[in-house]
Amino acid sequence: MAKNYDSESIEVLSGLDPVRKRPGMYTDTSSPNHLIQEVLDNSIDEALAGHCSKIKVTLHKDGLISVIDDGRGMPVDIHPKHKVTGVELIMCKLHAGAKFSGEDYNFSGGLHGVGVSVVNALSEELSVEIKRDGYKFSMNFKGGEKTSDLKKIDEIGVRNTGTSISFIPDNQYFETIKIDKNNLKHLLKAKAVLCPGLTIEYFDEKKNEKIPWKYENGLISYLVESSEGIELLLEESISCNKSGDENELDFVLNWSAKPAKNLMNESYVNLIPTSQGGSHLNGFKSGLLDSVKEFCEFRNLIPKGLKITADDLIQHSTFVISSKLTNPQFAGQTKERLDSKDHQAFVSSSTKDILSIWFNQHTEEGEKLAELAIASAQARIKETKVVDRKKTFQGPALPGKLSDCNSTDLSETELFFVEGDSAGGSAKQSRERKFQAIMPLRGKILNTWDLESSEIIKSAEIQDIATAIGVNPGSSDIDSLRYGKICILADADSDGLHIATLLCALFLRHYKSLILAGHIFVAMPPLFRIDCAKEVFYALDEDEKDNIVKKLNKKTGRPKIDIQRFKGLGEMNPSQLRETVMDPKTRRLVKLTITSSDNVNSMMDLLLSKKNASARKEWLEKRGKIVNV
Template identity: 50%
Template sequence: MKKKYTSSDIEVLKGIEPVQKRPGMYTDTTNPNHLVQELIDNSVDEAISGFCNEIIITVHKDNSISVEDNGRGMPVDPHPEHKVSGVEVIMTNLHSGAKFSEKNYKFSGGLHGVGVSIVNALSEFLNITVYRSNDSNEYAMSFANGDIKRKLTKKRKTIKKKQGTIITFKANTKYFDNQDLDIKELTHLIKAKSILQSKLKMILIDDRYGTGKTEFYHEGTLSDYLISNISNDEIFLPQNTYFGAIETDIYSIDWSCAWLENSSNQIQESYVNLIPTNLGGTHVNSFRSALIDAMREFCERKNLLPKNLKISPEDLWKNITYTISLKMSNPQFSGQTKGKLQSNSISTALTSKLKESFEIWLNRHSESGVKIAEIIIKNAQARILSSDNGLKKTSSKSILLPSRLSDCSLKDSRVTELFLVEGDSAGGSAKQARDRSFQAILPLRGKILNTWELTSSKILESKEVKDISVSIGVVPGSDDLSRLRYGKICILADADSDGLHIATLLTALFLKHFKPLIDAGHIFIAKPPLYRIDFKKETFYVVDDKERDVLLKKLKVKKDNQSLHITRFKGLGEMNPSQLRETTLSKKTRRLIELTLSNKKKDYDLMNMLLNKKNSADRKIWLEKKGDLAQID
């Protein structure tokens, strides 16, 4: 290291050298996806301004990429100051372009003017071909490692009316962690842009990764796009999403959003001038503030909030899925990758406009508004229950468990099991039959509350439900399973109609208020036997009449055989501990059925029909159709 530090030691990086020296300051160097996006963004800017209606992206076998549009074509005339073609100025100088004023582009994603030059700087080679309207020539220029390889040339057009720009480049692998494109991410980006810019045709031709040719063209709304990305069996509100648009002289914004019953599959996408803003920013913050302010006022006006409950932005945001598209002049981004909008000048006005729009929608769609409020209130109650120690602790490590719970000695939820048992009599037998090391027993007194129409805070007024919640270590309505105490939670009820009713109510409790437990595979139905069959010196247990008849047929014995003894268990309490252990608790011989949802929406609708008091008419029709299937004890 030199001891003397003089002016001669100062380096001035010219043209695109800064990009090659510090590529991470200008682009995402994980893979070349962002370079492709920069070219697509330039072409989309032409579309936004009304000069382009088709963009073709080709991924070649050698991993080079071409982006072609039918816009106006890059300028080829000499620049008045630099005395070289516009193409050369754009490709070899940072912060050059026609997007710093509004003369050529009212809305543009390429405000910083470094996008295309970044692509050139970080490419092994880059070839550009330009076709200008009202110009009979085809112009071409080529670069290697950012330097000019061939100056701008021209020749006669082969297609007279052709116009636009074609850029083909191959990313230099030394600048990127991975030379391969994320083709799935690129496809999603192209699809999103085609939807955000209606009537823009975008074609992806993949000759390298095997996805082939895909065309994207959209004339619908953001609502159509959002709904198409929601799983078919997902329940969401409102049915057609909440969508709208606002346009001023400074900006225009389009949005669509909905609240999901299950908060784990949200799509949360935002764009500025069709540039993805993965980190959100001003437009997302304004949207969020507007929704929560309008919803708070709606809940107060409709008297929906329980006493002393306040909803937070997180409660509203937890289940929301949305797409927001903002177009504005001179957007200010944080960083060249444009991940976050920082145009604070529009924040107050934008929030006010969005709030007013949501207020109008809530007043016109009051019923949907109430249902959305119920989701938000449920989230708020779960948050408060969790923070206020809904699972009460005597210390940071010990939980005050229900006195009726006979817990197991092991604490590893990967092996522990909890059996919810009907009644004290059966509970007593189960306690004696269990393996105390990993099996816990919680006896329930009679039929539990029908919790289907109740809020998660309301159900905790039931001692039985609260005991279940505290025992398992999960708050109703919460997605947090970090304190789950048992890997298997098993519903163990009598095999008769009363037992099935209790099992149905418990199933409803878990589906409505502890659904993440079902999704994670923690809820099971234990199948105790209804009959004990003794024949000669053998003993069999069967769960229902059908299985009994199949066994008798297999044994080739009639019911009046003197060597045959059939005992019907009236309940679990009639079984001695050894029988209960052998038939229901022992891992080797028991039958456990995992509670799963084959079709979330269909299963939910069925339970809603069976348990919702408002659906008595539908229940009557269902019983008339299905009544013949009932088996009377």
């Protein structure tokens, strides 16, 4: 620590240094997927402005990722104030872009002006090719710094325009450089759905897999396609398309006639997925609730004393919402939540208007929907009474085996569900008591996948978990959540994987709101510790260990490398457990996320549903040798 705190202590980060210093403030560092999205969003903005008809995303064999569009091409002229080309300004300067004023782009997602510059900062290498004004230009970068000026490399037709960005993510900034291909393909498909007439092509060189998407009637066909195998309540989904001076709203909506696990609930702002919802989703729920209550009250359908909430309506719904607005305010650079309060009022009133008209024209289906909402509300109240009764008669508010933390600040508090008392004891000794809580689980918890939330709360183990978390199963109200991170910590053996699977099933089936809000994590204890001189590295598996060793061997002087393989959690001493699992500086936590592309519900059905015993046996017989079960 410096002895004196004066003006010399103040450090000013310039250029792209802030991104490299604190990458987590600018992107999702779990994988490079968000880097692809940042480049893609620029191309999408060109499509929204009417200047782009085709986008191609390629995953090359050598790890290179390229995004090519046929838009107008980045500006190549010299900026009058900054005296550098438009390309260099966009790639090397934070908060530089043409989307702040709204003159060049009516609707866009890249309003922070940091997207592609962040990609440049966090890439080993990046190259840009621009086709514009009858010429092809190129410029190259390494580690965010330019290695060549913008060059004119070819003469082409004046109408031949577009931008190509190719980059290799720098693995030092990411937990893994592996691309989540299913997630990427789902994103590309969704972008095509939300931008009718736009062709988006995905190409994986290694697998020689090529998938094009183009939708003329996007949302409705997308919902029908995603709801295959689900009995929908309405014969025709409700759809909306409404425009205002600075806002647009599109949505398609239906309900499952029977309880279903894999319902699609997706929201977008200017074609950017908002996994944590925000103003547009809140406005949608508000408008939906108001219209249903108005319909029910006019026909006197609601039993006396019963109050219907938005969650009662959303619980069995499947929908896609696409909002567009000129100046969206996102919660952060990853843009997972919209915070534009004015837009909420527009969405709410638009949703209510559309649905009120629909209810007047479809009274019979409207009454079926009302019955579904009333049944959901009654089940919710019944479940609450069960929980309240248990709290009244079962002694202390918190489980006795919970070793709680001192802090109540959700930005730092963590709860670890640990397999067994042995590992739980080590975890208690290795934790940071201020913000880390430990709760050991004895044996395997109840398989909750096929059960309703009102049933599982009768299990003492589930009741303890619910009480520790502070949220009831099935509830979307997470205001009483006691910890910012809820972490599953289990051994990598078959028993540990079984326990982790049961916990994941519990959260996916009955605590989906916590997953969507980004509160559920799985701890990934490393298998190896690698010491090289004074540096320490941790590797999750053999491949990661080999990659680290390979890089270390390239260093001058060929330093000595020591490798230690860790054993199970119960055999780790507290110091080993602290440095591999508990310490935020050295551990690895994987956030549990879900998208429609994951097919996670059908996989969980196969693994855990009692109805699929024969299919599960057949699957294990066929794939048991190649799948880690």
